Amino acid sequence: MSSIDIAYIESDANPKVKRWKRLALEPRAVKRERATLLEGLHLLSVVLEHPKAEIAALILSEEAVSEAHELVEKLAERTGARVYGLTKRLYDQISPVENGAGCMCEMAIPAAAAPEDWREADVLYLDGVQDAGNVGTLIRTAVAAGFATIAANVGTASIWSPKVLRAGMGAHLAAHFVENLSPETFREHYRGRIYAADARGGRDLFAAPDYADGPCAWVMGAEGPGVSEAAIAVCDARYYIPIESSVESLNVGAAAAVCLFDARRRRLLKHG
Amino acid sequence: MSSIDIAYIESDANPKVKRWKRLALEPRAVKRERATLLEGLHLLSVVLEHPKAEIAALILSEEAVSEAHELVEKLAERTGARVYGLTKRLYDQISPVENGAGCMCEMAIPAAAAPEDWREADVLYLDGVQDAGNVGTLIRTAVAAGFATIAANVGTASIWSPKVLRAGMGAHLAAHFVENLSPETFREHYRGRIYAADARGGRDLFAAPDYADGPCAWVMGAEGPGVSEAAIAVCDARYYIPIESSVESLNVGAAAAVCLFDARRRRLLKHG
Structure with a gap:
């Protein structure tokens, strides 16, 4: 269905998953690592309109809706970021919502205003x-x-x-x-x-x-x-x-x- | 500590507890039974200022803070409503918040405006x-x-x-x-x-x-x-x-x- 290359992850021990869990659950990790997670169709479509956003990774749930696939595909083309496919179980662990559309991205936090x-x-x-x-x-x-x-x-x-x-x-x-x-x-x-x-x-x-x-x-x-x-x-x-x-x-x-x-x-x- | 008479409830099978669980969890029960639950020091202190509020019951958790006891005592004197003491486990089942002050009341819903x-x-x-x-x-x-x-x-x-x-x-x-x-x-x-x-x-x-x-x-x-x-x-x-x-x-x-x-x-x- 999609022309993008997806790296599938199934293990809790994967270092990327561990990192995303920290970002999802620990506000201090967000500050320390200067990175955060944006979830859902609306936020990702806003990211698509902001070329300056630094996208480090794109994340799809195995149960992502087709609109999520399309959006992630566009973002992958635009930013060159790698796309990761997560089992529903792993995705749910890092998602702030239940039963979402199944797409997320890791974004670098912009520098503070001087x-x-x-x-x-x-x-x-x-x-x-x-x-x-x-x-x-x-x-x-x-x-x-x-x-x-x-x-x-x-x-x-x-x-x-x-x-x-x-x-x-x-x-x-x-x-x-x-x-x-x-x-x-x-x-x-x-x-x-x-x-x-x-x-x-x-x-x-x-x-x-x-x-x-x-x-x-x-x-x-x-x-x-x-x-x-x-x-x-x-x-x-x-x-x-x-x-x-x-x-x-x-x-x-x-x-x-x-x-x-x-x-x-x-x-x-x-x-x- | 308190001069009010408290009826203690420890069983899930108690009809009052069953009723409060319905009111807490089912919006339809609130509509059908024309009654609702108000939780916490702020809401109960507002109730105290509104003599027209029809209070059917006052509810204290066994872990209620002393301010909650005082407020419930005043409301009991004012309204004549019965005070029920619930185990922490039962109270938590009907409370909309975790770690609250431990006081609640059942109030009759006023008639709709004509x-x-x-x-x-x-x-x-x-x-x-x-x-x-x-x-x-x-x-x-x-x-x-x-x-x-x-x-x-x-x-x-x-x-x-x-x-x-x-x-x-x-x-x-x-x-x-x-x-x-x-x-x-x-x-x-x-x-x-x-x-x-x-x-x-x-x-x-x-x-x-x-x-x-x-x-x-x-x-x-x-x-x-x-x-x-x-x-x-x-x-x-x-x-x-x-x-x-x-x-x-x-x-x-x-x-x-x-x-x-x-x-x-x-x-x-x-x-x-």
Whole structure:
């Protein structure tokens, strides 16, 4: 059915399989080895549109659907990466989902953005957001709103873990990242204004005069604790979203959507 | 440690335990028996603030933390509901989370809102949103934005399932619900305007003239397919959120946050 050459693997002891298991299960391995796994038709089709993505290997399950075969074939032609065929049992061990389409790739993690790349960019700064699904959704929302640089402190979930990639729905490939960035170092290099989304107080986001002129960064904290004191200390202003008193707060993904798209709206209406 | 009387249960065959297992695991049982389970300190503390909530039973794990004991004691005094103590093994079988605080309650599902309750209300209409986490977050966002009536068609996840309740973080108790409502029946009774959030086209949300005067309903579709044709057919207008072309779409929770809070902003700025 396929014209590509597939290297079949059936053994748990295979060094490639062992490596992929580490990448799938240990966020630290992703950081240490500077490589990650992208699973599924949607992510692989986004990879196909990004020629700069460095693909180290393509992986097919023995139960991969025909669309997965076609996509992997195109990626193999484009990138020259080797294609590996895994038994269903091995594939399932490294896949973040059950009953997926059966295709995956190993990708090298791009180099972190340097301060000169982001000091005048629009930035989403994640301050201790630990839930992988939330982090992925936040990246997707930020890129959609034009905040294509994502910075994160040490307490935030690993940006390139397979779970975060999955929730990001491919937005990772259109973004720039700086991980392990302390609020102090961020403030030191950043030339725009830094805002905290803070349910505890500050200014009313909607009533505020135009805050979105020039580069700006939004800081989002974890559910529960919110933005940390260390991050608040480097912010130019705090804003709250005016919500009904019958609920305590918004989910961090919803709060970011409101803040980032409020900035986007102000810019589009001003310049658009 | 506690002054309340606890009925201890150790057997899988106990009819109460069997009932709670059904409610925990079968969304249909929740609908059929018009009862559900709320788990954890946060949800139970929200219940404590809502005297109208009908509590049928309070449930403690043998490993419940002391804060859980205190909360259950207050709820028992307030509601007169019986308190049951479960072995860790039994509790874990009905709990939606691992390693929780160890407290839960069985609550009667409130009656569905009648058309006269919502025909002039601000409404979020869920059109086939199947993911329980998304539905819970959508409810939380809607109530926070002042859209306290949530309507849903048959294809949407069961509003009162324990997973949806958990993601809703207590917002359910401040909302009114109509489930199994077809777009046609909704249109027939609803006196406000109905808008679809539709990534495929329509008007630019931010550039649109004031659409939020008077009652309005936002229709949100599932990830992927978006709003159905049947729902589009009853809408007065479709709006798209102007996103960067580097991502295909927003997560449904993020899209709803942008639309519902855009309406809220317009109203707050107009009416002070």
